[in-house]
Amino acid sequence: MTSPPDAEAFDSLVTAAAEGDHEALVALYRAHQPALVRFLSGLVPGEAEDLASDTWVDMCRSLNRFKGDGQDFRRLLFTIARRRAIDHGRKRRRHRTDLVDFSQHPGFGCGGDLAEVAADFDAADRAVREITTLLPRPQAEVVLLRVVAGLSVTDVARVVGRSPAAVSVLQTRGLRRLASRIGSPTRWERESEPR
């Protein structure tokens, strides 16, 4: 059975990128960078672009050993990105020097600061921020990986290290919570449940 043209084209692109071809690397970067930054901005606001660059470097280090299609590539990319975000969050908590704990302030997202909250973001960024503000972290991650990264339930399960059934439960609960919060007069009100 022959591979579809898109799969062959992707294989050629990855092969060329693995050999250091500049145009191939640019193509991969431009195809995935917007979603990557948007996903990371929901997890670590203000650090998304730096973490995205680190993610790309990690990805390229193992590119010559990569085997799979476009979906496999995307899944691996977001797996690396998520781990980068988690590691970054741990480092920040260990070296925290903030004089004021903004995390208790209403309207505060997932560890971001007030300046970023008040910034004029485009619609995509605002939507991501709303999701991560209104949902506990596990639910927000799953929803973002489904919607921003475009991954299936199975792929999301592999990224976050849970079963597909657990991912299904998380996304269902997340959407229910969004429905119950959107349209409320106090939309920026922080959830009382721990994240």
Place this chain on the structure above:
Amino acid sequence: MRPIRLDARTADRLLSGDLSPDDMPPGYHPVAQLLDAAGAGQTSGALAGEKATVAAMRAATLGSLASVPAHPKKTMVSRVLAVKAAAAAAVLLSAGSAAAATGSLPFGMQNVASHVLAKLGISVPGTSTTGHGDSHGASAGHQGHSTGPNAHAAFGLCTAEAAHSASGHEPNAHATVFPSTTTCTSVPHPGNGTENTPKPEVTGPSAHAAFGLCTAEAAHSASGHEPNAHATVFPSTTTCTSVPHSGNGTENTSKNQSTTTTEDASTSTTERPGPEHSRP
């Protein structure tokens, strides 16, 4: 506030963008709009760091290529095997299939020769211990001293080659592989006379092999069988007139003689199909 009812399947369809407005549960239109906004469109400034990031990507890619060798063990093993195979082939050709046919190659090499020559349609004993072994001692000698091609075998092959050339037979892919004419010009006669009769300690097949071939040739001619393209090429009658009898009278020699005759005849028989075939 009480969560609005939603089942898992509908939730999955909503996240996949597969839910039409008509199928949207009450209260979930704003959620669908939020999800669409999060998943679509460009994030401002997302590609601002393209140049620096792609440069870093390229450096990481090239760095990983430089640090990972391409299967060095496999390459080394392949190279060693190729050298061994070439060496084995060279030994086989120079030693001559005649030596293999008499089971007189060094121990181990005999099995290799049997296997390789079988692919050419030539049947030779698979071990160095053959009918020659006990009586000749040649094989025993080979077993103990693998010092390369045996002078007797090389001479026998060259003799056969000369006979083949003189016979006018067409080359046969199934025939014994002879040494080249150039090689044969430097192969001396192993010697005549009873004092050169192989003793148990003598290495390699002796003049018994050449005599045996000539004996078989004479028998073949006397039988009236038609020449056979697939048969062993016997030395010419002229050649055979100069090949002495390998020995008479002694108990050992007679045993050798019978064994030799049987072995060489059987060897040639192996090369020669039945009477229904004919030699061109």
